[in-house]
Amino acid sequence: MPQKSKLIVDSLQAHYITKQGIIKAVDNVSFEIIGNESFGIAGETASGKSTLGLALLRSLQPPGKILGGEIILNGQDISKISDEQFDKTIRWKRIAMVFQGAMNTLDPVYTIGSQMNEIIKEHRINPKQESLISNSLRQVGLDPSIAARYPHELSGGMKQRVVIAMALLLDPEIIIADEPTTALDVLVQAQIIELLKTLRREKGLTVILITHDLNLILEFADKIGIMYAGQLVEFGSSRDIYNCPKHPYTQALIASIPRLHSVNKDLQFISGSPPNMLEPPAGCKFISRCPFAKELCQKDPPQVMTENGFVRCWLYK
Ligand SMILES: Nc1ncnc2c1ncn2[C@@H]1O[C@H](COP(=O)(O)OP(=O)(O)OP(=O)(O)O)[C@@H](O)[C@H]1O
Numbered sequence: 001m002p003q004k005s006k007l008i009v010d011s012l013q014a015h016y017i018t019k020q021g022i023i024k025a026v027d028n029v030s031f032e033i034i035g036n037e038s039f040g041i042a043g044e045t046a047s048g049k050s051t052l053g054l055a056l057l058r059s060l061q062p063p064g065k066i067l068g069g070e071i072i073l074n075g076q077d078i079s080k081i082s083d084e085q086f087d088k089t090i091r092w093k094r095i096a097m098v099f100q101g102a103m104n105t106l107d108p109v110y111t112i113g114s115q116m117n118e119i120i121k122e123h124r125i126n127p128k129q130e131s132l133i134s135n136s137l138r139q140v141g142l143d144p145s146i147a148a149r150y151p152h153e154l155s156g157g158m159k160q161r162v163v164i165a166m167a168l169l170l171d172p173e174i175i176i177a178d179e180p181t182t183a184l185d186v187l188v189q190a191q192i193i194e195l196l197k198t199l200r201r202e203k204g205l206t207v208i209l210i211t212h213d214l215n216l217i218l219e220f221a222d223k224i225g226i227m228y229a230g231q232l233v234e235f236g237s238s239r240d241i242y243n244c245p246k247h248p249y250t251q252a253l254i255a256s257i258p259r260l261h262s263v264n265k266d267l268q269f270i271s272g273s274p275p276n277m278l279e280p281p282a283g284c285k286f287i288s289r290c291p292f293a294k295e296l297c298q299k300d301p302p303q304v305m306t307e308n309g310f311v312r313c314w315l316y317k
């Protein structure tokens with residue numbers, strides 16, 4: 001029996017329309033998640049990872065704007081429904097997000113419980129709030145008594161668990177976690193990743209993990225998307241991308257991962273820097289850093305299908 005697609009994103013466009021010009025932070029991005037596969041989005045800073053997450057949740061703030069594309073969730077085109085309907089039926093209820101840096105923006109003057117309560121009140125969910133809050137806290141491995149504590153009384157790891165618990169409050173199917181481990185030490189980082197894995201296994205939650213740390217994603221995700229200058233330049237299974245990266249940018253990223261047992265201990269770094277997003281080059285955005293660049297690359301590269309995904313590069317056409 002064919003597996004049901006959970007989330008199909010087709011040609012999504014999300015831009016920032018600034019006084020200086022238009023920044024195509026999400027430029028024609030497409031991918032598909034099947035069942036409760038975990039999906040990892042990796043890429044350098046400013047490549048558009050957070051904008052993609054925010055666009056999926058329709059939570060972009062001005063000057064950010066969604067300009068096109070389709071988002072199909074379990075067969076329903078949620079890009080076509082009204083903002084009011086999206087608010088009522090999708091945001092937090094079916095797709096939730098742990099925003100980048102959220103653990104640092106917990107309000108210092110309110111207890112964890114009252115901050116969680118606000119989310120419940122906003123969605124006018126009926127009573128039994130206490131048990132909703134307790135359940136969410138338990139799901140992330142925290143004792144419900146944490147609800148009475150203030151953010152400053154908690155460690156970084158506990159705060160990160162709290163913001164994950166907040167995202168789980170309304171029992172979503174998909175959770176987007178944007179850099180959930182960045183500010184944490186390695187041990188706590190591993191615990192948070194373990195928690196996300198457990199939530200997926202035990203609740204059947206689909207997790208979209210956004211991070212600049214490719215190592216973390218390779219360890220966590222079934223599918224990976226590599227972003228560069230607003231575009232998804234490669235998409236495929238984690239194993240394929242690790243063993244046989246196709247896009248020259250992905251190849252460089254994989255080559256820059258330190259390997260414990262590698263004979264060649266010389267790490268490779270990618271020379272040059274990403275393009276100015278206000279004036280990106282025509283054609284392939286990686287052209288100025290690519291060792292294989294040729295004249296053809298000045299034209300927009302095609303999205304070439306691979307076994308489990310695609311690569312956006314002229315080398316494969
Ligand atoms: N509010 C905004 N106004 C204008 N431009 C923005 C805004 N937010 C983001 N951008 C631009 O959009 C592009 C993508 O930014 P985004 O934050 O999505 O990248 P990112 O991959 O999440 O980066 P990081 O790894 O640093 O979190 C960047 O060029 C950024 O400068």
Ligand SMILES: [Mg+2]
Pocket residue numbers: 049050051100178
């Ligand atoms: Mg970001």
